[in-house]
Amino acid sequence: AQSVTQPDIHITVSEGASLELRCNYSYGATPYLFWYVQSPGQGLQLLLKYFSGDTLVQGIKGFEAEFKRSQSSFNLRKPSVHWSDAAEYFCAVGASNSGNTPLVFGKGTRLSVIA
Amino acid sequence: DTEVTQTPKHLVMGMTNKKSLKCEQHMGHRAMYWYKQKAKKPPELMFVYSYEKLSINESVPSRFSPECPNSSLLNLHLHALQPEDSALYLCASSQAWTSGSYEQYFGPGTRLTVT
Numbered sequence: 001a002q003s004v005t006q007p008d009i010h011i012t013v014s015e016g017a018s019l020e021l022r023c024n025y026s027y028g029a030t031p032y033l034f035w036y037v038q039s040p041g042q043g044l045q046l047l048l049k050y051f052s053g054d055t056l057v058q059g060i061k062g063f064e065a066e067f068k069r070s071q072s073s074f075n076l077r078k079p080s081v082h083w084s085d086a087a088e089y090f091c092a093v094g095a096s097n098s099g100n101t102p103l104v105f106g107k108g109t110r111l112s113v114i115a
Numbered sequence: 116d117t118e119v120t121q122t123p124k125h126l127v128m129g130m131t132n133k134k135s136l137k138c139e140q141h142m143g144h145r146a147m148y149w150y151k152q153k154a155k156k157p158p159e160l161m162f163v164y165s166y167e168k169l170s171i172n173e174s175v176p177s178r179f180s181p182e183c184p185n186s187s188l189l190n191l192h193l194h195a196l197q198p199e200d201s202a203l204y205l206c207a208s209s210q211a212w213t214s215g216s217y218e219q220y221f222g223p224g225t226r227l228t229v230t
Contacts, residue, residue, distance in 0.1 A: 034218060041224075041226065042224065043119075043121075043205055043221035043222050043223045043224045044158070044205070044207075044221040045221070046221075049218050090157055090158075102163070102171065102173075103160075103219065105157035105158060106157065107156070108155075108156075108157055
């Protein structure tokens with residue numbers, strides 16, 4: 001079964017600074033990887049996904065993520081953070097070779113943005 | 116359109132009440148999901164419907180009863196809930212329920228408070 005770890009519970013960055021949120025997964029084959037964002041009291045919004053192909057994927061709101069098989073990582077990046085990016089971010093992994101397997105979510109990283 | 120709608124947005128109910136949560140999507144998705152999310156935690160999968168048939172029940176207590184009347188609608192019937200059932204209930208849908216490869220689109224959630 002797959003698993004995912006988000007090592008950082010809470011990150012604070014200054015507005016305009018760059019951002020990197022870490023995600024490490026465990027899975028025997030090439031996984032399906034997702035990043036979601038959740039604002040307080042809201043549902044989850046899909047930022048980007050990786051299924052195969054180019055290991056650098058672009059998402060919405062200026063986010064990108066890079067799949068690194070050698071490091072079992074799928075870190076989320078943004079070159080310049082805006083105050084509106086303050087939210088909870090979840091990395092999720094899906095199994096690529098097992099039918100009917102639920103998505104597994106990481107515990108989340110809360111992003112705070114300061115002026 | 117990638118919208119999943121949920122009603123009501125907020126619900127307060129007593130432990131003897133019966134209420135229902137509703138979810139709707141018009142993306143032609145054939146898989147629909149119910150998740151429960153407690154504060155500062157990732158979503159926990161409750162139920163999965165695939166082609167209007169219940170595919171997964173993650174050992175959810177019988178006081179939660181899901182229903183999928185058609186491919187666009189998903190209900191969650193609530194009866195005799197406990198205060199610890201207070202949470203954000205999220206509905207999601209995806210193109211299909213196979214191997215976790217299809218990204219899930221989430222609704223805004225119903226904030227449930229059990230008194």
